[in-house]
């Protein structure tokens with residue numbers, strides 16, 4: 001953050017004492033505090049950041065931002081210091097807005113996408129459409145920052161300081177258009193409240209993350225925050241109304257005076273009229289404002305047409321000329337790790353890698369493959385450790401319902417016992433085979449493929465590691481699939 005210094009008040013913050021120190025940087029972790037910094041001491045899920053205020057002060061923090069509980073926790077340290085204290089009931093919103101002011105710039109046109117599944121896919125398609133229209137664009141989320149400028153990210157929706165640092169860097173690189181993912185954690189923790197959006201999109205709402213959110217309603221309310229709070233009143237809400245909760249999202253946006261553009265198969269301003277699958281993709285016909293647009297999508301999976309439709313709606317909502325937008329769709333490319341053809345056996349059997357890690361995504365991905373498969377459909381599934389436990393048997397059941405043969409394996413056990421996670425998945429898929437080692441599961445799944453069969457390796461998509469305990473072991477489903485096919489078909493020297 002160099003030598004820069006600005007007054008506390010110019011960051012939109014008012015100290016209790018009226019003091020207005022010069023601020024030289026901001027951080028949420030006391031270990032990053034330098035002389036003159038603002039320390040944002042946030043209430044956390046493990047510990048209150050205020051526990052670390054005394055250390056931040058020792059490192060030279062000039063100001064502290066926290067909530068009333070934080071001010072109580074650190075009362076003694078604060079009383080002994082002359083650092084400015086800003087106390088608010090909504091410290092996360094305050095941090096988001098302060099980070100936006102501190103970093104000072106973002107791509108002028110930005111959209112955010114929320115929903116249980118499809119956020120990465122939709123935001124990647126939005127970025128691809130913009131780039132086909134010769135606009136310098138990025139998407140930002142689970143797969144990092146991708147497009148005309150790239151950078152790694154640790155979170156789907158980064159915390160505000162990382163987010164605004166990244167957006168300012170993208171702006172400095174000449175990026176004018178950005179599509180970001182709004183995760184439910186990100187919305188709940190107000191990580192993107194400082195971003196100025198032109199439009200916001202909703203994909204769908206099914207079960208996930210009930211480890212974090214207290215209930216299904218709380219999970220919905222977190223997602224609804226994108227339309228109830230983050231999208232400005234002059235913004236456009238682009239909503240998939242095929243999902244029953246899409247109607248609720250549209251009503252929330254409308255009640256605030258936002259314009260609403262609906263998309264769907266059963267109706268909507270932008271409408272999917274027809275869809276025909278074939279071996280390498282699909283032909284689709286959209287209609288928008290009385291005009292029809294027919295195009296080829298070189299994408300496997302019927303649901304990708306829904307994601308493309310939402311992406312096209314978002315670009316149109318940002319002022320894209322509809323005819324030009326629909327022209328670009330033929331050039332869309334598979335999103336990494338989403339229904340990605342990883343390998344093909346000599347007998348023609350296809351192996352797909354997909355990031356399905358919820359019950360609905362597993363059902364959707366397998367159902368999407370069915371029209372492309374003449375023979376048996378084999379599925380490899382596993383559930384992550386330290387995540388929603390309730391979804392595990394439902395993931396097993398979704399696989400058992402939609403595949404002919406299921407193998408249950410490990411997917412990032414993290415701190416949990418992998419055998420216990422597999423047992424929970426197997427509860428929903430009693431006839432499944434259990435193969436803990438993921439590489440072996442992939443080898444066995446591919447070995448089982450006859451002519452006309454297909455395999456879905458679900459859960460890890462683009463990931464390049466298997467997290468076991470605190471270790472991240474290198475692991476890539478696409479790589480493992482091609483190695484296994486080469487070995488089984490005798491292509492290795």
Ligand SMILES: CC(=O)N[C@H]1[C@@H](OP(=O)(O)OP(=O)(O)OC[C@H]2O[C@@H](n3ccc(=O)[nH]c3=O)[C@H](O)[C@@H]2O)O[C@H](CO)[C@@H](O)[C@@H]1O[C@H](C)C(=O)N[C@@H](C)C(=O)N[C@H](CCC(=O)O)C(=O)O
Pocket residue numbers: 028029030031041042043044045046047048049050052154155156157158159183184185186212
């Ligand atoms: C549950 C959750 O979202 N936790 C995030 C949250 O942590 P927290 O507020 O609970 O932190 P905490 O550990 O209790 O600490 C409280 C405060 O004390 C500070 N602290 C802590 C320790 C210390 O020594 N010094 C210090 O100052 C911390 O910076 C923090 O501000 O804020 C931290 C800092 O921004 C995040 O790193 C952390 O993400 C954790 C690692 C995480 O795994 N998050 C996942 C679940 C997540 O956010 N996933 C979503 C989407 C997933 C999906 O859709 O599939 C995402 O957007 O990535």
Ligand SMILES: Nc1ncnc2c1ncn2[C@@H]1O[C@H](COP(=O)(O)OP(=O)(O)OP(=O)(O)O)[C@@H](O)[C@H]1O
Pocket residue numbers: 115116117118119120121122142156181203204303304306307337338339354355356357360361362364365461
């Ligand atoms: N429109 C959709 N409807 C149902 N399932 C979908 C849809 N789009 C994608 N999926 C499934 O969800 C998986 C994850 O897709 P994607 O990565 O785009 O979602 P995401 O919302 O970004 O996920 P995350 O919460 O991990 O960030 C895909 O691999 C696919 O199996």
Ligand SMILES: N[C@H](CCC[C@H](N)C(=O)O)C(=O)O
Pocket residue numbers: 156357383384385387411412459460463
């Ligand atoms: N971003 C999601 C993805 C999980 C993917 C799956 N591989 C797992 O580890 O559960 C999460 O952290 O819940």
Ligand SMILES: [Mg+2]
Pocket residue numbers: 119120121141142143156181
């Ligand atoms: Mg994602």
